[in-house]
Amino acid sequence: MSTDAIVLLREDHKEIRRLFREFQSANTPARKAAAVRRILPALATYRQREDECMYPQVRSLLPELDRDVLENSEEHHVAEVLCAELATMKPDDERFTAKTTVLIETVTRHITDEEQDWFPQVRKGLGRKQLQDIGARMITLRKNGSGKKKPRTTPTNGAAPKDAAPKQDVVDLLIQQHNQIRDLFLEVETATGKAKHQAFQQLVRLLAVHETAEEQAVHPVARLHLDGGGAIVDARLAEEHQAKQTLAALEEMGPDAPEFPRLLDDLRVSVLEHASHEEAYEFRYLRRDVPAAELRALVKVVKAAEAVAPTHPHPGIESATANTLAGPALSLFDRTKDLVHNTIHRGKR
Ligand SMILES: [Fe+2]
Ligand SMILES: [Fe+2]
Ligand SMILES: [Fe+2]
Structure with missing residues (x-):
């Protein structure tokens, strides 16, 4: 199995698109609800892999892509908000399908942009070895983290944060x-x-x-x-x-x-x-x-x-x-x- 970070993220994108098609072709509310139940954890795992492994490394190693990383991270945040709202919504809510459709449109636009514009720039800037190191970290995260959600953080550019992390309350x-x-x-x-x-x-x-x-x-x-x-x-x-x-x-x-x-x-x-x-x-x-x-x-x-x-x-x-x-x-x-x-x-x- 490849450990190239971009290959792994493309696989995530593929699975996410497949789940979106499942929702779009579902012809009963129960099937739509079941598809959403699969979409939410898949998106959580994907966001975590990119937010915690890919974005911080790209910020640190390719500062010229800083603006793109921040925009990508904001797009993940918009998806996260929609997912959180869907998680508390009943499938018979009149907004359930509309909200899922907006989520699908938002994420599809995001992953298409990453594939067409962003990944090629990252591949060119980082090269094979660094992408494999990031990919190995993604695999470890998947094994240890099981896609559990962590509080949202802005991806750092590798430098130590200005304020030491406050003690948890x-x-x-x-x-x-x-x-x-x-x-x-x-x-x-x-x-x-x-x-x-x-x-x-x-x-x-x-x-x-x-x-x-x-x-x-x-x-x-x-x-x-x-x-x-x-x-x-x-x-x-x-x-x-x-x-x-x-x-x-x-x-x-x-x-x-x-x-x-x-x-x-x-x-x-x-x-x-x-x-x-x-x-x-x-x-x-x-x-x-x-x-x-x-x-x-x-x-x-x-x-x-x-x-x-x-x-x-x-x-x-x-x-x-x-x-x-x-x-x-x-x-x-x-x-x-x-x-x-x-x-x-x-x-x-
Ligand atoms: Fe409580
Ligand atoms: Fe992404
Ligand atoms: Fe509580």
Whole structure:
């Protein structure tokens, strides 16, 4: 297999065009929705390979192409915004097809320009050896990163950033988990057989970790510091409660049930809407109203939740109070909550 970066990116372009044709020839809403579910992760992986491996190297080695790289990166960003909106949209939304069509037109224009104008200039400027090195990095990224989304960054030109990277705070970490949750929904939707069951269990665990950490660490701080914090948090808790009920219903029917895809889609839309409400109405104001040191200190509660959350849905000996009657998924939430609570209080003693 070639490791030439341009060959690899052309292969990505080819696969993306194939998926676009799949959407265009789909003659039912369900087929269109299925095509979009395949398009979104393919585009995420492609963008990551180019944003993290190709663009920074080209900026560093071929400064004369700087303007092109920045424009290409902005085009990726436009596609990313459309993809994020599509991920939270139901297929029967009147804008679903229109938005996908705009995404397809935007990306097609972008990849055609790269192939016709940009790749030839990059090949001429970098040569074979450097393109192979970049390609090898893309392959490693694919193996290690599995296309998981990272926060958007402007491609650097290889120089050290002016400001050292600020230490991660709890908002960074929770937004990162929102992105992981979005990716896992796609994985559950597109996987089959045993892999689908495993992806669903991973999703249940991540939701338990994430919502528990928010409940124990973030919502109380928002309640205390934010103007109207009580109402903001109550609205988020109501959304979380609703999502837990849908999750329990999904678990009861199991990933092989005929109704599973529809209900999973309902859950995906409500969880992603909930996440965007948190980011818009809660996290934004936490950054404005809560001391940065306090937000950084809360990172350890999220990490504690990640570390102690049970890895399997069935209760063991770790919790005597878990509500096992509510089903394994909700019991996993309860057990995570108990374990995080114990961990925090042990830390205070
Ligand atoms: Fe691109
Ligand atoms: Fe939440
Ligand atoms: Fe959240």
